[in-house]
Amino acid sequence: MEQLASNIESKNLDLNDGRVKIKDDNFFWVETSRGLHKAKKSASCLLEPCIGDEVILLSTRNGKSYILSVLEREQDVQSDILFEGNVSVMVKNGDLGFSAQKLDLKGHDIALDSKKLDLRSLCGTASINDFTFFGRVFRGNINAVKIVSKTVTSITERLVRKARESYRWIENLEQVKVGRLRYLVRESLYMKGKRSSLLAETKVKIDGEKIHLG
Numbered sequence: 433m434e435q436l437a438s439n440i441e442s443k444n445l446d447l448n449d450g451r452v453k454i455k456d457d458n459f460f461w462v463e464t465s466r467g468l469h470k471a472k473k474s475a476s477c478l479l480e481p482c483i484g485d486e487v488i489l490l491s492t493r494n495g496k497s498y499i500l501s502v503l504e505r506e507q508d509v510q511s512d513i514l515f516e517g518n519v520s521v522m523v524k525n526g527d528l529g530f531s532a533q534k535l536d537l538k539g540h541d542i543a544l545d546s547k548k549l550d551l552r553s554l555c556g557t558a559s560i561n562d563f564t565f566f567g568r569v570f571r572g573n574i575n576a577v578k579i580v581s582k583t584v585t586s587i588t589e590r591l592v593r594k595a596r597e598s599y600r601w602i603e604n605l606e607q608v609k610v611g612r613l614r615y616l617v618r619e620s621l622y623m624k625g626k627r628s629s630l631l632a633e634t635k636v637k638i639d640g641e642k643i644h645l646g
Contacts, residue, residue: 446466446492448465449487449488449503450486451463459472462497472499474498477500477501479512482505485503488501
């Protein structure tokens with residue numbers, strides 16, 4: 433402390449505690465025992481000062497004053513950490529953790545780059561106006577899926593589906609356009625319609641032990 437005091441005295445620095453009275457753009461008016469001072473926030477002061485905060489004020493010999501740190505503030509005032517320009521937070525040989533009742537991330541562009549990404553939550557909601565996904569393999573293990581959409585378009589080279597039971601309800605038209613179509617039914621095939629038409633350009637074959645028409 434004696435060495436610090438001598439250094440401050442030799443460089444004609446004035447260190448005082450004061451209280452923020454007015455905030456004017458990037459400047460603060462701090463009241464100390466020596467009067468009212470116009471000061472800027474120092475680069476080392478991460479916490480953005482608010483009106484009513486008790487701060488440490490450093491005055492230099494060239495007449496400039498800086499707020500070094502915030503000592504005390506009221507409990508019901510929100511605390512903000514404000515930076516000017518680009519900021520990078522790096523941790524070497526360790527982990528970085530955030531713990532809060534609510535974590536809110538806002539930005540014009542948010543990018544996540546990692547070798548492995550793990551998201552866990554009891555429930556979640558995603559609201560994305562335009563979503564694009566690129567990947568090599570997608571796997572999902574879901575108990576139930578419900579999709580409500582106006583239009584669904586799927587383009588794939590090969591489609592394989594397997595289910596114990598399958599039901600489809602189509603109100604108007606269902607159209608299938610294929611090169612070849614084959615149904616393999618183990619037990620029975622039942623088709624019913626008010627009107628039915630079967631058209632072939634070359635040949636129609638019906639084979640069975642018993643055939644009932646009409």
